Amino acid sequence: MDQTALMLLLCLCSSDSVRLVPGTNRCSGRLEVKTDQSWSSVCEKDFDLQDAQVVCREIGCGPPSVLQGALYGEAEAPVGSREFLCEGSESALLNCSSRKSSGRNSCSPGQAVGLTCSDNIRLVGEASRCAGRLEMFHQEEWRPVTLWNPYWDMNSVAAVCAALDCGSAVSARKSYEASKRAVWSIRSDCFQSGSALKNCLPDDKTSDQSLEIICSDSVRLVPGTNRCSGRLEVKTNQSWSSVCEKDFDLQDAQVVCREIGCGPPSVLQGALYGEAEAPVGSREFLCEGSESALLNCSSRKSSGRNSCSPGQAVGLTCSDQHNIRLVGEASRCAGRLEMFHQEEWRPVYVWDDNLNMNSVPAVCAELDCGSAVSARKTMEASGRPVWLIWSECFQSGSALKNCLPDDGTSHQSREIICSDSVRLVSGTNRCSGRLEVKTNQSWSSVCEKDFDLQDAQVVCREIGCGPPSVLQGALYGEAEAPVGSREFLCEGSESALLNCSSRKSSGRNSCSPGQAVGLTCSDNIRLVGEASRCAGRLEMFHQEEWRPVYVWDPYLNMNSGPAVCAELDCGSAVSARYSFEASERPVWRIWSDCFQSGSALKNCLPDDKTSDQSLEIICSGLLVEPLIFLSSSTDGVSTGRKQGSELLIGSEFSIMCSIRPQYAGGSFQLIFSTSNYTQNQTLPAVNHSALFLFAAAGHAHQGTYRCLYHVYVFSHNFWSMSQPLNLTVSDKLMESIRRSSASAHLTALIIRLVVVLLGMLGMLGSVLLLNYKARRNQKSGPENIMMNVLDEGSRAEGGLEEEAAV
Known part of the structure; x- marks a missing residue:
């Protein structure tokens, strides 16, 4: 039941015979009176200000402010015929004298009494009704208001100003008295709207605090x-x-x-x-x-x-007057966080100490700096005045701007570093998003044609993240900022992107929508010391340094490991334990609530400490994926294939399972499945592989094959499965090959016959020509015959040489 419903219930319980319906809140509406177990409206001619004072008191509201017929619509209940004669001091309307209404016959529609009782909150102590100490009217008594929980902001103050029909919220602060007094204590969520504040149910308390608020008058x-x-x-x-x-x-x-x-x-x-x-x-x-x-x-x-x-x-x-700043460093985007309140700059101390890298971007965004790089606590030798705020203030830039701090002293403060000129926006965490670069006080995206891996390395380093893992246009949505026209020429070792050489982009005109650079930098946590990236000692990258992680409070259980394994994409947690070193060494100390989610762990802000303890975690995904290969022999030719393949019926084949070397031993299980059944074979892993041999391939070998690798390490059994290999066996393929072979033989035979026929025709022509010339030479004498024969012989020799050359 919410506050409004509960207040209405109390109102109905405490007043049996009057109600206001259906006004804008419980203190306004059309008046109805209950007599003889039925409700009836009241004619405005039968009701005056003294009567209204009694009704407002009876329902627990302030004095009447508006009394007018039909103010809250036409009467649905019948209009009664009694005229009330209250003196104004009665506790209930039915305690007043009354008489039969003389104006009953003249009570026209639209004349049923509409009543508005005044607010149950007020500001007192200043010349204006819109400034002063906040008080609430409850149980017939005005008292100062204090907050049950200390978080409130300028959005809360705006609710008070709206409820009082004042102007905009100007300022607010807590004030303190010399001694405690009776107050009404309420929760800060009562300030979510004017209606919630009016209907809030306070507690009876004593306190030396109250709230002073200033709203504009007009x-x-x-x-x-x-x-x-x-x-x-x-x-x-x-x-x-x-x-x-x-x-x-x-x-x-x-x-x-x-x-x-x-x-x-x-x-x-x-x-x-x-x-x-x-x-x-x-x-x-x-x-x-x-x-x-x-x-x-x-x-x-x-x-x-x-x-x-x-x-x-x-x-x-x-314009927003920045009430926060970073001081103490050369850049306005780095240094100690300070807040301006009550005309004074002071360091900020976070009340509940729950500050992480999800909080820091709110500061960087409000100061129009780039991405959040790092944050840490600093300690002073002695306490000094600070502004105490709650971590909720960091939920967004707006919340931080509007936060209302408390006056305190502390020896702690917060130092924050934001990047000056680069930021990643719309990403899933602070190390991913669409890249924007600030030049001439404005932000612009970068065309992916003007940005390469060396540039990405510089950006990831500049914002305090690991090396780049994904670089792709439009990975994090379309660019809202304009796309810049500079091509960056980083070598990869620079400390900031704007330290790199650059030139006007040659591809500016061809930078299409969807090509703004999207960048993902790698994680700031890792597991080290084992053969797998999914097992080992937990380390964190912070302030340019990898160190082991030490958990501040000793409560660590198997709820802690899953956050690490999930963040590293290593499956589920198998075990988690403390390990101890011979001597202390530098570590990053974090709270156990950093393990509530992967995001929280990435964004946790550690402390600089020394310890002989660290955290070792083993995840289920510590094995890499095995590979599966098919080999077959056809016509003496050996082929190797991954994934799907087709075999000739009757051919020999083998399947090899292998895995990248991580751990010694283990075994491979070859799982064969069809739509009807599943069977498997197991062989020990030899040199991290196993070969499964098959004789003649038949239709029974058609199906899906997978390699499953098993190994026992870290006192647990681990396994990893390969991608599927889909195998089909076909006799049509053999027939196709036979037909192709026969066709090739027939073609070769025809070519040979044609060549032989052409050769025989050539020889026959030569014989006929020699016979003709011999007859002609018999008429010319022996000498001429001899010369012609020699001449023909030389020509024939030359012709053969030419033919051979051709």
């Missing part, structure tokens, strides 16, 4: 992104109205920003924060800029009232 900014931005509304004659941008200038804006406790105006534009819900006023302000409040400025009736179109209500953004 101006407010709604509904901007923070308390220093929004659509301007001004309160005159108890009603709020927007301001036309034609009636408002920079001098007016300077006054408003000063009045609500923000920095000077940075943006002044109509409709910047939506259309005006409140009516647009008709006053033109004539501020000089030095006034303390807008209503102290001169003004006149607006000449441009008729021309103030929709969408021209003033939207104002005042």
Whole structure:
């Protein structure tokens, strides 16, 4: 049951006969009275201010502020016929005298009593009703308010100002009395909205603390992104109205920003924060800029009232006055964290000591620095004034800006280092995201064509993370910042990206959407000392140094190991234990709650200590994945294949399982499965492998094969399985090969026959030619015959040589 429901229940229990329905809160609504077990409304002619005072008292609210018929809609219950004659001091309405209403016949629809009782909170002690000590009315008594839990911020104060119909929240602080007194103690979550605060149920306590709040009287900014931005509304004659941008200038804006406790105006534009819900006023302000409040400025009736179109209500953004800073180093993005509060800069001390690397980015972001690099505690010789804040303040930049600290003393403070000019945004942790680089006070993304592995090494080093593991465009979404036009030329050893050489990008025009650099740097934890990256001594990388991890509180169990194994992608935890060295050495000391999740462990901020203890963890994923190979022999040719393959029926084959050397011994189990059954064979691992031999391949060998490696180490059995190999056996493949072979033989035979025929035709032609010439030479005499024969012989020889050459 929530606070509102519980308060309504108490109200109904304490008042049997009156109720307000259905107003904006429990102290407002249409009045109904119960008589003879039925509810009826009351005619406004039969009800006056004294009657209203009694009703408001009876339901536990403040005195009546508004009394008007039909204020909360038409009456659903019938309108009663009794006129109440209260004196105002009665404890219940039915204790008052009454009489039959003389105006019953004239009670028109819409005249049922609507009643608003005043708030049960107030600010007292100052000239304005919108400033002073916060008090609450409960159980017929006004008392100062204290907080049950000490966390509150400027968002809480805004809820008080809204509930009191004051303007924007200006400031707040805790005040202390000389001695304790009766107070109403409430939880800080009562401040989540004005309604929650009104309906909050306090506890009866004593305390020397109270809350002092200042709201602006007559101006407010709604509904901007923070308390220093929004659509301007001004309160005159108890009603709020927007301001036309034609009636408002920079001098007016300077006054408003000063009045609500923000920095000077940075943006002044109509409709910047939506259309005006409140009516647009008709006053033109004539501020000089030095006034303390807008209503102290001169003004006149607006000449441009008729021309103030929709969408021209003033939207104002005042600059945020940084109330935090880092001091003591050469860079504004590194040093001791200090906060400005109550006109004073002091070091910050975190009350609950729960500060990690998830917290630090809030500081870096608020200061417009880059990524969070590191953070640590510093110790002073003696205590000094500090501002005490809760770790919840670091949940976001907005929370830190709006945090309200306590006055304290401590010998501790926090030193933080942010990168000056690079940051990773939209990633899963501080060591991953889309890369942005700051130049000329603005952030821009980098095109992946202008960035390589050496550049990535520099960035990962600059933000205090391990070496780059993934470098890919659009890995962390599209670029919101503009894409820069510089190509970086790092060697890889530089300490910062802007220390690298660079040149104007030659590929600027071809940097398409989705090509902004996405970068993932490796983890800052590791397990060392064993053959596997998933077993060994836990070490952490912090302040440029790897050291063993020592857990601050000795409560360590098997809930601690899973966070490490999960973060290293090493499966589940098998064991975790302390190990002891002969002497002490430097270690990083962390709290056991850092092991609540992988993210918490990555972002944990250790202390610099010495110890002879460290933490050894063994994860289930300490074995690498085995490999599986298929070898077969066909026509004397040996082939080796990974994954799927097709074998000839009747061929011999073998399957080899192997694994990268890690641990001696072990065995391989070859698991064969089909849709109908599963069987396996086991062989010992020899030189980290095993060979499974098969005779003639048949259809029964078709199926899926996997290698499962087993080994016993660290007093536990471990196993790792290979990828599947899908095997099919085919006789169609053999027939295809036979047909191909026959076709090849036939082609060769035809070619040989053609060559022989051509040779025989050539010889026959030569014989016929010689016979013809011999006959002709018989007529020419013996000498000519001899010369012709010799001549033909030489020609024939030359022709053979030419043919041979061809």
